[in-house]
Amino acid sequence: MKKTITIIGGSIAGLTAALVLASAKNDELDFDINIIDSGKPDLGAVAIYNSPLFPRGILGKDIIEQTLNQINSLLKVNYIKGQIEQISGSKGAFVSKGQDLEFKSDYIILATGASSFNIDGLGDVVKPHNLMNKPNKIRLEYSGRQEVKPGIYVAGTASGVTSMVTTAMGSASEAACAILSDIKGEIVVAHDTPTSRK
Numbered sequence: 001m002k003k004t005i006t007i008i009g010g011s012i013a014g015l016t017a018a019l020v021l022a023s024a025k026n027d028e029l030d031f032d033i034n035i036i037d038s039g040k041p042d043l044g045a046v047a048i049y050n051s052p053l054f055p056r057g058i059l060g061k062d063i064i065e066q067t068l069n070q071i072n073s074l075l076k077v078n079y080i081k082g083q084i085e086q087i088s089g090s091k092g093a094f095v096s097k098g099q100d101l102e103f104k105s106d107y108i109i110l111a112t113g114a115s116s117f118n119i120d121g122l123g124d125v126v127k128p129h130n131l132m133n134k135p136n137k138i139r140l141e142y143s144g145r146q147e148v149k150p151g152i153y154v155a156g157t158a159s160g161v162t163s164m165v166t167t168a169m170g171s172a173s174e175a176a177c178a179i180l181s182d183i184k185g186e187i188v189v190a191h192d193t194p195t196s197r198k
């Protein structure tokens with residue numbers, strides 16, 4: 001069974017969600033993943049000293065490049081520069097559109113950060129971000145397992161978590177596992193062991 005996933009926002013949250021999904025590919029389940037990014041990540045301003053296992057002082061652009069390589073070693077994904085402006089359709093048949101861009105998908109992950117949300121079609125989901133110490137930061141309202149609408153999940157600072165790389169990664173992993181669980185109809189976790197890929 002192949003599922004198509006559109007991930008809007010290709011910084012640490014979008015890439016973490018893609019990595020979890022890519023790692024879950026197996027004989028029964030496969031993915032087509034398109035990641036669309038408009039090139040304005042908060043991660044671009046960062047040098048990281050406070051996340052375990054990241055090399056000391058690693059820059060945001062290097063985190064993005066290395067994580068994308070890690071994803072592609074498991075499952076080839078499309079990373080596209082561009083901006084999504086509109087979402088239509090419903091679970092199983094979404095259409096995400098931008099200028100000269102159109103992506104059909106079964107699921108969508110919104111990993112669009114906390115600076116703004118400029119995508120039409122989802123109604124009144126933008127709320128103030130309560131955990132950031134800068135003005136005009138936003139989050140998206142969701143219910144259950146970070147579900148903004150059926151089949152559309154939010155990840156990273158857009159979900160309202162504290163603005164840290166590790167919290168963004170945690171919420172993105174949660175969104176990806178929620179999608180895996182929805183596909184399978186039972187709780188799914190993405191686990192490996194030292195011998196699972198040999």
Ligand SMILES: Cc1cc2nc3c(=O)[nH]c(=O)nc-3n(C[C@H](O)[C@H](O)[C@H](O)COP(=O)(O)OP(=O)(O)OC[C@H]3O[C@@H](n4cnc5c(N)ncnc54)[C@H](O)[C@@H]3O)c2cc1C
Pocket residue numbers: 008009010011012013014036037038039040041042043044045046047048049050051082083084085111112113114116117118119155156157158162163164165166168
């Ligand atoms: C100056 C500064 C220093 C920081 N230092 C640290 C630190 O030391 N340690 C730490 O843990 N955290 C730090 N952070 C916080 C960290 O950068 C963020 O928590 C993290 O980047 C959030 O990741 P994200 O993927 O949720 O959002 P972002 O990194 O903001 O990425 C969101 C992405 O979505 C894209 N996007 C938005 N809308 C659309 C659209 N419609 N279509 C396509 N793409 C879209 C944007 O262009 C962007 O690339 C710092 C942040 C800043 C600003």
